[in-house]
Amino acid sequence: MAEAEPTRLILNGTPVEVRADPETPLLYVLRGELDAKAARYGCGAGLCGACTVVVDGKAAFSCDVPLHVVAGASIETVEGLAAQQPPHPLVTSVIERQAAQCGYCLPGIVMAAKAFLDESPNASRAEIAAALDGNLCRCGTHHRILDAIEDAAARMTEAAR
């Protein structure tokens, strides 16, 4: 492949440059070039949410967003939330509440929840669940994940006081 022009992104607050075909879906850039592999491939069609990241504050399916569309954008992944000191409440709550079985879907769910709670910090459980309907979990851990997100929302509200 011809050497592509560099594309600039801000990944978890840090400016980065990648050289990849601008048509490459963001997911493969994150995983293959930027070692942000907690964004995971699930379906390649935006139908399962495993690849969800936050782009300029909004949840996005990175598997079907071409790189050129997000040039210059701020991308947040779960690696960024985990690296915060202390870690983001969503990460802490999911782990504390053992809200995982295989965990494959979780980074996408955490990022979808992050974008949603940033907009709607006082959302009800039903509203949180509805916001996650684009994210599938096959192990059946939904119940615990919702508990963890409610818990995180409470911590975030507390921290914002």
Added chain:
Amino acid sequence: MKTPPPLAKAPLISDWVRFAPDRRLQVFSGRVELGQGNMTALAQIAADELDVDPACVAITGADTTRTPDEGFTSGSMSIVQGGMAIRFAASAARAVLLAEAAKLLQQDVETLSIEAGTVRRDGPDADLDLWDLAAGADLDVPVLDHARPKPPEARRIAGASLPRIDIAERVTGHPFVHDLAPDGLLHGRPVHPPALSARLVALDLDGLKARPGVVAVVRDGSFVGVVAETEHAAILAARWAANRAEWALDGDAPADPVAAIGASDEPAETVHEAGADPGSVAGTVYETAVTRQYLSHGSIGPSAALAEWSGDRLTIWSHTQGPYPLKEAIAMALDLDAGAIDVIHHPGSGCYGHNGADDVALDAALMARAVPGRPVLVVWSRADEFRSSPLGPGMQTRVRAVVGEDRRIAAMDVVANSAPHGNRPGRNGSPNLRAAAYLEHPKPPARSRDVPLANGGGTDRNAVPGYAIPNLRIAKRVVHAVPYRTSSMRALGGHLNVYALETLMDDIAAEIGEDPVAFRLAHLDDARARAVVEAAVAETGGAFGSEAGEGAGWGLGYARYKNTAAYCAIATRVEVEEDVRVTDVFAAIDPGEAINPDGIINQTEGGIIQAASWTLKEALRFDGLAVATETWLDYPILTFSEVPRITVRVIPRPEEPPLGCAEAAQGPMAAALGNAVFQALGARVRDLPLTRDAIVTALSS
């Protein structure tokens, strides 16, 4: 205590536990972590027997280079067999090391104890720890010469809900096969034939080789794989090839595969009989015939494997359920000596049975052979996952019950009809790996033997009712004639067989005017079975059995998984408008000894939600010989908004052996839903899934 079977192949203490110089307790298990939390529970068992801090345990799952061979991690046997092997081995290590300490300290061994890995002499610290002692002791000795597990009342760590050792990494890290990126990594993608019998007629291999980023193209018979420098290049090249490949399909498929299974005249086999022939027993006859469609495992992450050839050696990193059997199956497929192959387990997405994990490992081995010295990572597409993985079999189960004048069931006839379960790699003398069937020298799957009832049964799993019924005849008919590749999926036949038995129990109770709980209890003579039924109903706080509301209903389901494992009863409430909505689930489970109660609750909650999804929504679609389902749009599963409130009560029995529990909820949940819908609508839906269409059909018949 029974000798744990895994000790036969790995008899020595050092096969299972070792004391590393860094003060870690190394535990080696032949089981694999599938997302169910078994490694945490196994580590707890070892830490408990040796009285070491669980944080110092480093556990390794199945790896053909260094762990015992425990075959497949399947059938909810990790703790029942693997855990008891580790318990025996760790207890034997304790005995050997304390004997060594007694010698060194010139003390009677009875005066010695262990606390946090340190030896205590009548209480005070003896300034010796297990690692000091291990340096001078011989642990290459048989477990069975020394094993003496603690009595239940002495356990401290086994029985506690310790947090999973692997969750943080799964949530924020890169723990999966999909994430492996050794130096020199290349990416491979298969171009799957559309059906098991398909043959490649034409494909422009030179054109494929010339696609951007392509490093190698592999063709062996009808197997085609493409290897590229980047993942996206491999995907694009494989898509290019899939759009151009011409295939020839051979054979016919029935228009309605599940109907064909129900109508099959292949021979049935009687698997269990008791008392008189049910056909000769007089009384009122009640019958049912229920079906389920073919199901998809539907792991969120598709199947993946990493393979590398180095000289004549092949190493595979795989999320298989059985690294040792996979090694043998790959050797069979490639005509290699199994000694030249290593298979190392590495986590994948959630595993609910025999999915594509093994198949993709052979795909990766075939592709990596073209680029020796370069590791090749192969990840299936979502369409591959739906269309090329082994399927959960379609089934039909018929039950005929005879009720005597005493209003009790006097006899029961069950015939479970199913496409085969249990077609795991290496079984029945064939690799049972998809690509092996396509090779120039093909090794197609052998005729299935399903799973014998002595091993828990496949088609006939839980077809034997758990109720005290004097006259029984239970049969299974394994239907081979339907041309789709099926194998074991969580609970196997137990999902539909329990649906059949438990919905018929409610039909009979309703017909004779008995309460469904009382009717079940009248047929249950096992106190533990009665206890879970009573507990599940009690958890509803009186709601079960009272008015559920307009268009709503409560339902109950009970089974003891495999008739030998955990006891589980579930009470659930549904509301039916156009679709069925589950609002509440109350479950009670008796897992025998509970090593990690929260892990059991997590598995049971997961089983409930997954079984609800299968039962309410799921069905694969076919187009002739091919699976037509390609995306999640074609195969909706339960979403966050559709998930009910769930309460799981564990009834631990520390004095009893542990029972496999992670599949126990599937049958009872399905049955509870069927019965709740029956109560809500007064109509019995016999064909799963319980969709709007199925309900309309049931209401109009």
